Amino acid sequence: MWESLGLDLEAHDQLLQVIPPAFGEVYMQQKNRPAEMEYFDFVISEIHGLRIQELQEHKARGGKVVGAFCIFVPEEIVRAAGGICVGLCSGAEIGTAQAEKVLPRNICPLIKSFMGFKLGHVCPYFESCDMVVGETTCDGKKKAFEILNDYMPVHMMETPQMKREKDKALWRSEVRDFVTEMEQFTGNNVTYGSLKRAIQDVNGKRKVLARLAELRKNIPAPISGKDSLLIEQIAMYDDVDRFTGQTAKLCDELEERVRTGAGVHEPGALRIIVSGTPMAVPNWKVPHIIESSGAVVVAEELCTGLRYFENTVAEDGHDLEQQVDALAKRYLDIDCACFTPNAKRTDKLVQLAEEYKADGIIHCSLAFCDPYLVEANRVEKVLKEHNIPLLRIETDYGQEDSGQLKTRIEAFFEMLAAKKA
Amino acid sequence: MWESLGLDLEAHDQLLQVIPPAFGEVYMQQKNRPAEMEYFDFVISEIHGLRIQELQEHKARGGKVVGAFCIFVPEEIVRAAGGICVGLCSGAEIGTAQAEKVLPRNICPLIKSFMGFKLGHVCPYFESCDMVVGETTCDGKKKAFEILNDYMPVHMMETPQMKREKDKALWRSEVRDFVTEMEQFTGNNVTYGSLKRAIQDVNGKRKVLARLAELRKNIPAPISGKDSLLIEQIAMYDDVDRFTGQTAKLCDELEERVRTGAGVHEPGALRIIVSGTPMAVPNWKVPHIIESSGAVVVAEELCTGLRYFENTVAEDGHDLEQQVDALAKRYLDIDCACFTPNAKRTDKLVQLAEEYKADGIIHCSLAFCDPYLVEANRVEKVLKEHNIPLLRIETDYGQEDSGQLKTRIEAFFEMLAAKKA
Numbered sequence: 001m002w003e004s005l006g007l008d009l010e011a012h013d014q015l016l017q018v019i020p021p022a023f024g025e026v027y028m029q030q031k032n033r034p035a036e037m038e039y040f041d042f043v044i045s046e047i048h049g050l051r052i053q054e055l056q057e058h059k060a061r062g063g064k065v066v067g068a069f070c071i072f073v074p075e076e077i078v079r080a081a082g083g084i085c086v087g088l089c090s091g092a093e094i095g096t097a098q099a100e101k102v103l104p105r106n107i108c109p110l111i112k113s114f115m116g117f118k119l120g121h122v123c124p125y126f127e128s129c130d131m132v133v134g135e136t137t138c139d140g141k142k143k144a145f146e147i148l149n150d151y152m153p154v155h156m157m158e159t160p161q162m163k164r165e166k167d168k169a170l171w172r173s174e175v176r177d178f179v180t181e182m183e184q185f186t187g188n189n190v191t192y193g194s195l196k197r198a199i200q201d202v203n204g205k206r207k208v209l210a211r212l213a214e215l216r217k218n219i220p221a222p223i224s225g226k227d228s229l230l231i232e233q234i235a236m237y238d239d240v241d242r243f244t245g246q247t248a249k250l251c252d253e254l255e256e257r258v259r260t261g262a263g264v265h266e267p268g269a270l271r272i273i274v275s276g277t278p279m280a281v282p283n284w285k286v287p288h289i290i291e292s293s294g295a296v297v298v299a300e301e302l303c304t305g306l307r308y309f310e311n312t313v314a315e316d317g318h319d320l321e322q323q324v325d326a327l328a329k330r331y332l333d334i335d336c337a338c339f340t341p342n343a344k345r346t347d348k349l350v351q352l353a354e355e356y357k358a359d360g361i362i363h364c365s366l367a368f369c370d371p372y373l374v375e376a377n378r379v380e381k382v383l384k385e386h387n388i389p390l391l392r393i394e395t396d397y398g399q400e401d402s403g404q405l406k407t408r409i410e411a412f413f414e415m416l417a418a419k420k421a
Numbered sequence: 422m423w424e425s426l427g428l429d430l431e432a433h434d435q436l437l438q439v440i441p442p443a444f445g446e447v448y449m450q451q452k453n454r455p456a457e458m459e460y461f462d463f464v465i466s467e468i469h470g471l472r473i474q475e476l477q478e479h480k481a482r483g484g485k486v487v488g489a490f491c492i493f494v495p496e497e498i499v500r501a502a503g504g505i506c507v508g509l510c511s512g513a514e515i516g517t518a519q520a521e522k523v524l525p526r527n528i529c530p531l532i533k534s535f536m537g538f539k540l541g542h543v544c545p546y547f548e549s550c551d552m553v554v555g556e557t558t559c560d561g562k563k564k565a566f567e568i569l570n571d572y573m574p575v576h577m578m579e580t581p582q583m584k585r586e587k588d589k590a591l592w593r594s595e596v597r598d599f600v601t602e603m604e605q606f607t608g609n610n611v612t613y614g615s616l617k618r619a620i621q622d623v624n625g626k627r628k629v630l631a632r633l634a635e636l637r638k639n640i641p642a643p644i645s646g647k648d649s650l651l652i653e654q655i656a657m658y659d660d661v662d663r664f665t666g667q668t669a670k671l672c673d674e675l676e677e678r679v680r681t682g683a684g685v686h687e688p689g690a691l692r693i694i695v696s697g698t699p700m701a702v703p704n705w706k707v708p709h710i711i712e713s714s715g716a717v718v719v720a721e722e723l724c725t726g727l728r729y730f731e732n733t734v735a736e737d738g739h740d741l742e743q744q745v746d747a748l749a750k751r752y753l754d755i756d757c758a759c760f761t762p763n764a765k766r767t768d769k770l771v772q773l774a775e776e777y778k779a780d781g782i783i784h785c786s787l788a789f790c791d792p793y794l795v796e797a798n799r800v801e802k803v804l805k806e807h808n809i810p811l812l813r814i815e816t817d818y819g820q821e822d823s824g825q826l827k828t829r830i831e832a833f834f835e836m837l838a839a840k841k842a
Binding site: 102161173341367 | 587
């Protein structure tokens with residue numbers, strides 16, 4: 001199967017040699033894991049197996065697979081046109097040498113990773129995609145998609161840079177155009193009925209993730225941050241209905257844990273919110289350091305986290321145009337640092353710290369990511385005003401800085417513990 | 422005067438200690454300089470003197486001074502409202518330590534410089550500004566303006582990311598809003614008459630710069646690239662009418678040179694186009710290396726160059742709304758790498774190489790500038806197709822890499838000379 005996808009089998013082997021050991025070390029040695037994590041562990045163990053098979057079967061039936069690197073791409077529309085939307089991960093340092101042939105060396109590791117994956121034919125998800133939908137959320141991706149378009153079809157959606165009425169109108173028009181694009185690309189009409197179903201399905205996924213998030217507000221937290229992040233990562237590419245059902249089962253188990261007061265960590269463990277740039281599979285570095293230093297991550301204010309599921313699409317649209325309105329509204333509500341100003345994000349962090357009873361926030365940005373790295377200054381300012389402790393981290397996909405990060409994170413925790421005492 | 426501006430006199434002294442010696446070394450030792458360069462040398466010798474005095478006198482009369490960091494800010498509108506628009510330079514490594522308190526370390530030197538200038542109270546132009554007009558051309562500036570707004574009023578204009586009809590409409594609306602903003606800020610109405618005059622004045626400046634550019638197409642080139650760049654830099658902040666008059670005088674002299682076949686360089690010198698990110702005063706590093714290696718720069722496909730003056734605003738608008746249409750159209754024609762796609766820029770480079778009889782192009786980008794650094798890949802692709810030699814450079818405001826740059830540039834020239842022979 002992998003060969004027929006045009007994968008570079010040797011490079012792909014290298015990737016598969018990285019993920020399972022990392023997963024074993026980071027995940028399988030956790031204590032008190034919920035039993036229902038078994039499904040998600042299985043998904044990872046089959047990361048380039050079963051799901052790829054499903055995508056191939058879908059393609060064999062004439063279906064299209066559409067890839068995205070950003071949560072602004074409306075999955076509902078792909079789905080309503082009979083396609084499958086997969087979030088491509090780009091969380092590993094593979095194909096760097098190839099990527100650097102076409103990209104500057106000093107660029108965000110996620111961008112370098114996606115170009116390396118593509119040029120190196122390493123990722124079976126990427127190779128399964130008939131099209132990638134790009135967006136203009138950041139300079140690096142915006143311009144890198146021009147290069148990617150040399151290798152495969154790319155449709156661009158223009159995310160605006162502000163959120164005023166005229167920006168909403170521009171974005172609404174982009175979402176509407178995307179409906180037409182998907183219709184043409186798949187050969188299927190997007191109807192009121194198919195879009196309604198797709199909105200409900202994806203809302204279902206978002207709601208179960210919100211339910212999971214809600215459960216994590218409890219003390220003790222019934223699930224680790226690492227496990228939660230894994231679920232949020234898998235949400236991007238798994239079959240929607242199956243994912244929703246499995247996550248609901250997990251939530252049932254966690255509710256039982258909450259009822260009995262069972263948790264995953266020592267009593268009194270520090271509660272941390274991580275905020276910043278997305279953490280794509282297998283980038284579990286910072287949550288792993290945090291949780292192996294005795295704290296628990298209680299929320300991810302990330303694209304692989306709250307930003308992905310905190311808002312749902314209104315389901316009361318009476319026709320396709322109203323559905324498009326609702327989709328445009330929901331997506332533009334995402335508090336990405338690409339917007340200026342983006343005060344709703346900093347305000348939300350204050351609110352999250354209270355709701356999740358967090359002891360501190362770790363702002364974690366990928367290297368060279370100007371939107372988040374510069375916005376960290378705003379985050380710092382607002383959190384200071386509210387007396388919420390903050391640690392700022394800039395990192396990449398390498399492990400070279402792990403020791404230094406651990407030292408800084410532990411020092412931060414000592415400060416938090418002293419404050420708490 | 423400087424004290425009343427709130428300048429940090431010690432830091433300002435440091436800046437003034439850098440510019441004149443650099444200018445003496447880079448500029449005053451050139452051979453065969455046109456006599457009419459005397460005016461521009463005088464402007465530089467008085468860089469923080471006479472012009473600042475003029476701005477202060479304007480302010481004393483109740484006038485406003487508006488700063489900009491980007492050629493997308495429509496100077497005509499500021500002028501029509503009775504204000505003075507100054508392009509702020511940010512071409513020197515000063516205030517870095519202060520800038521790094523609020524910005525990431527790995528960010529474009531121009532952004533770090535403008536923040537350092539402001540936080541350090543170093544630049545009398547900046548300190549003379551009543552407002553800065555920001556734009557969303559790149560992530561770094563877009564987000565840094567949020568921080569700058571803590572220290573002074575900032576009005577943001579949203580430059581779109583594409584150039585389709587809907588983008589034109591958005592940008593047209595931004596230009597229209599800027600008229601209202603300037604009216605409110607200055608207390609003066611922008612009238613058809615005042616805007617017509619402002620458009621004519623600024624067009625006059627652009628036309629004389631285009632005349633200068635046209636003269637540089639001759640072999641031998643009648644003026645050095647360094648002198649031309651200096652003029653293009655001074656265009657950003659000098660009095661418009663005086664600048665236009667003086668540049669016209671210089672062009673008269675250059676026309677005479679062309680008639681007599683006089684040039685600034687040895688016969689057969691290599692002709693180079695520089696392309697990329699803006700070169701702000703006193704960033705003359707790369708042109709200086711090029712021209713002290715025996716070649717001559719014949720055009721700057723830069724914001725401090727052709728992008729600034731190659732298009733004029735249509736003067737046939739019958740009312741204010743038509744004038745706004747014309748302004749919006751002219752500004753959105755700028756081929757900035759912030760747009761996706763931006764094929765007009767690469768096509769233009771091919772055309773420029775032919776028109777200016779260039780032997781090669783040096784693509785010069787500031788470090789960490791994703792739009793230009795990534796687009797360099799497109800430039801490379803298109804120039805290769807047309808067999809136009811290209812050298813790609815990434816640099817900053819430091820002098821540490823001068824030796825290495827000189828070695829690379831000389832090697833490039835050897836290759837060009839061998840090709841020519």
